Every structure is written in C-alpha cells, then in structure tokens.
Amino acid sequence: MELQFTTLNKITLTEQVMQQLASKIISGELKPGEKLPPERDLAEMLQVSRSRVREALRALSLIGLVSIRPGGGTYVGNHIDQMPEETVIWLFRQQVNNYSDIYEARRLIEVAVYESCFMHRTDAIVQNIRKYVTAIARAYEDNVSPEEFNQCLEEEDIYVGKNCGNAVFYKLMQTIVLLRRESATRICESAHNRKTSVEKRRNVALAFEGGDFKQFHRAINNFFDQSVKDFTFEK
Numbered sequence: 001m002e003l004q005f006t007t008l009n010k011i012t013l014t015e016q017v018m019q020q021l022a023s024k025i026i027s028g029e030l031k032p033g034e035k036l037p038p039e040r041d042l043a044e045m046l047q048v049s050r051s052r053v054r055e056a057l058r059a060l061s062l063i064g065l066v067s068i069r070p071g072g073g074t075y076v077g078n079h080i081d082q083m084p085e086e087t088v089i090w091l092f093r094q095q096v097n098n099y100s101d102i103y104e105a106r107r108l109i110e111v112a113v114y115e116s117c118f119m120h121r122t123d124a125i126v127q128n129i130r131k132y133v134t135a136i137a138r139a140y141e142d143n144v145s146p147e148e149f150n151q152c153l154e155e156e157d158i159y160v161g162k163n164c165g166n167a168v169f170y171k172l173m174q175t176i177v178l179l180r181r182e183s184a185t186r187i188c189e190s191a192h193n194r195k196t197s198v199e200k201r202r203n204v205a206l207a208f209e210g211g212d213f214k215q216f217h218r219a220i221n222n223f224f225d226q227s228v229k230d231f232t233f234e235k
Helices: 013-027 039-046 050-062 085-091 099-119 123-141 146-162 167-187 191-210 213-230
Strands: 066-069 073-076
Touching: 013 039, 013 050, 039 050, 050 066, 099 146, 099 167, 099 191, 099 213, 123 146, 123 191, 146 167, 146 191, 191 213
Parallel strands: none
Antiparallel strands: 066 073
C-alpha cells in the first residue's frame, strides 16, 4: 500500500518572527510594558524585511502580547491581560449569536475555571468571591439595568479566571465572557433571571467557602444543569 501525504507548508518568515518575539515575551526576557526596538532595528537583528516585522507585530497585537501605539512605538503587553474585545468578536463572529453553542462552551470552560480556582483558593480569594456575590445581590436589590447587572456577573467571573492558577484558563474565561455578553444581557432583562443568578452564585460561593471539593463540584454543575430550565427571555 502506497501512502500519500499532503505537502506540508513551510513556516513563513513572519511566523518565525512571531515565534521568536512571543517566546521572549512569555519567558519574561521581554518585560511587560517594555518598549521594543524600532521595526528597522528588529529587522536587522532578525535579518528579515521591515514588512515581515510589521506583519508579525500586528499579529501579536491581536492576541494582546504587544501594544502598538501609533507614533509611539510598540510595547510588550502583559501576556495574561485581557485579549482585545474586537479581536475575540472577530475570531468568533459567526458564533456570537448561537446561544446553544455558547452555552455548551460556557459549561465546559467555566466549570473547569471555577474548579481550578477552588484548587488554588486562599483566604483572600474566598473573601473576595464573597464580596462579588454580595455586590451582585445588591445590584439585584437596587434593580440596576441589565447591562449593569451583567457587568457584576462578568467581574466575578474574570476575577475567578485571573486567580485560577492557569493563564490559558484565564484567556478562555475572558473569551467566553465576551461571547456570552449579548445573550447574558438579554437574560438579565428578566427580574426572575436576575434573582436566580443571585441564588445560584450564592450557592456556589458557599460551597467554595466550605472547602469540600465534591460539594463544590455538585454546586457548580448544578448551576448549569438548572440554567436552561430556569432562565427565560422576556417577551
């Protein structure tokens, strides 16, 4: 039997430039906030054209590894900081209105992130999660707008992602928060849904504080098991 393979594409010079710069940023050799050398100097160092360097920097800026300031140069970003919102929406532009797909992604990602945060919890994290849930309950009592209420939910989830001990999980949480924003805001138009969110998040927080992983696992999964049944869109 004669095996056949598809010809592999050779890695481009632009991709090589991206890899080298990204590795220096992720390793810490290039520090957050540090200004990169001018494109001309980078091109000379890497022995490539300035256009290759420019393409690589633009690509790196899309994922938040660098920040390009027109007329001010290029600076290293914090590689665990939030990805630019427009980048996330562009990457998933065909999926942002598919509630079913987003919900399934939420269940997979958010459960993993919360459980990872549970495994890395400290007294400070426990206290801060309690504060976030209290703020969400207060927002419900004050009858804030759907946008403001959803922002409270997002702030807790971003905090959990940032403190879950896994930089990739943090990126995924940021992504899912942006993708769910439109549908989540619509859900928050219902007072019933806002009340349900408060109750469910309070249960998760109590289980988180209790320190029993099995109990916490049940609580976070129950959050999603009941969501489709409980959450409704106002007509």
